[in-house]
Amino acid sequence: MPTADAPLAAESAQDYTAEATGDLVPELPGWGKLDFDLYSGYVTVDESAGRALFYAFAESYKHKESKPLVLWLNGGPGCSSLASGFMSELGPFYPAANGTLQKNPYSWTEAANIIFLESPAFVGWSYSNTTSDATVGDARTASDALAFILGFLDRFPAYIGRPFWVAGESYGGHYVPNLSLAVAKYNAGTDGSQINFKGFLVGNAWTDAELDNRGAVWFWHSHALISDTTRDGLLKTCNFSTVGPLQVEAVNQYPKTCDEYVDDSQTESGFASGGINIYDIYADVCSPERATLEARQFARVLGAKKAAVTEGAPSSQHGTAVPFETMSLAATVSLPEPGKYDPCIDGEVETYFNRKDVQRALHANSSYHTLPWAWKGCSDYVDYSRDDLLSSMLPVYRELLKYDLHILVYSGDVDAIVPVTGTRSWLRSLKLPVVRSWRPWRSGTGQIGGYFEHYKGLTFVTVRDAGHMVPYTQPERASFLFKKWVVEESNEPASLDSFLS
Secondary structure (H helix, E strand, C coil), rough: CCCCCCCCCCHHHHCCCCHHCEECCCCECCCCCCCCCCCEEEEECCCCCCCEEEEEEEECCCHHHCEEEEEEEECCCCCHHHHHHHHHCCCEEEEECCEEEECCCCCCCHHHEEEEECCCCCCCEEEEHHHHHHEEEEHHHHHHHHHHHHHHHHHHHHHHEEEEEEEEEEEEEHHHHHHHHHHHHHHHCCCCHHHHHHHHECCCCCCCCCHHHHHHHHHHCCCCCCHHHHHHHHHHHHHHCCCCCCCCCCCCCCCCCCCHHHHHHHHHHHHCCCCCCCCCCCCCCCCCCCCCCCHHHHHHCCCCCCCCCCCCCCCCCCCCCCCHHHHCCCCCCCCEEEECCCHHHHHHHHHHHHHHHHHCCCCCCCCCCCCCEEEEEEEECCEEEEHHHHHHCCHHHHHHCCCCCEEEEEEEECEEEEEHHHHHHHHHHCCEEEEEEEEEECCCCCCCEEEEEEEEEEEEECCCCCCCCHHHHHHHHHHHHHHHHCCCCCHHHHHHHHCCC
């Protein structure tokens, strides 16, 4: 593996290794011969454990040699970046019900070379020969992702020194800043020539349980989803720092408890019945329960081990409040323009990736390593640390702000599970000086795409009428924002006028 102390010669860095060439995917079922270079395969991140992560790498359609390198991480935790990022949001394709692929006109690969990583091990086609590796948390997820980046650069030396960004969403609110800090620290120990790390962008980021949950209550009430009584009850009785997105267990105490108010909130809003989509409150719902796997996984994992409402309260296995589990069977994301893309896309992604001809084309699930189960968009096998799920990322941000990084936090403003209100709250708690105050920005259509505020060391952007998965629900605005931030690097105060105005 090349190191900062012994980088590859400039001449050899222009070529790809034999391993990279072996990962080339010349064509895909349902599409045929590709008009861009796609690679996919495994990169070992721990030899002794036999742990390897699966990736798909889509190079840009044109002038790939001059465009940045981006690593995309979907959340969950336990959800595949191939299922969401690559095939449902910002990748080059969307699947169709007939087994074919259709072009994504707003793919971020128009502007950048993007790696989609299935992480941690046991997500998607990623695996480990050590079964205990299924128990994992933020620290190993970040260290494995850093090992993957170094292994990737070893395989694709042409990208050594290329401007590099990390991006993600949802529980990527943990993945992205933790990995960014690991990369920044790695670079601090070298001359930084191997990983030319520019910064990161993260959307609708689960960051601080207390502030994100409290923000959800205010969002629900301000958008006429719940009553005054339920809002006041939630704020008075819930210990938001000890639960996932307001999924708590019943505690037998009087008067009314947090979980009962959560039940009320789900009934009042229509979340529980699936009539209102908590991930995009103004979108129509799609009835098949397989849609929006990442968003449902987020609620499922955070609710897997229910926490008591009050410290010291007795535990119970018979709680009645499982609102997000009930809701997740029906409420799903659909697009703001019904019929333009398939709003029930996740089921088709799973069907496509479980085809043997597709797996052969992608060098996945081969004789080298065959999964004992069908490929799934979100893993049932990963046992993710609940302590990490509920930990605050604010200390990580405070440390990251010491490095010279470009940080973009963006928020779809109609997401009700990790809403803009909670994000604004934890941003305020960082107490960063405001460089440019709140104002609108316009996308390529000339319409107001949302609003932004630029702080010292960080920019916050809202995306108007976007749900939890911004590139899926507002693809044009998300693509425009990505291109301006990452490719043109219009992220300094002097240049914000050029696109965020």
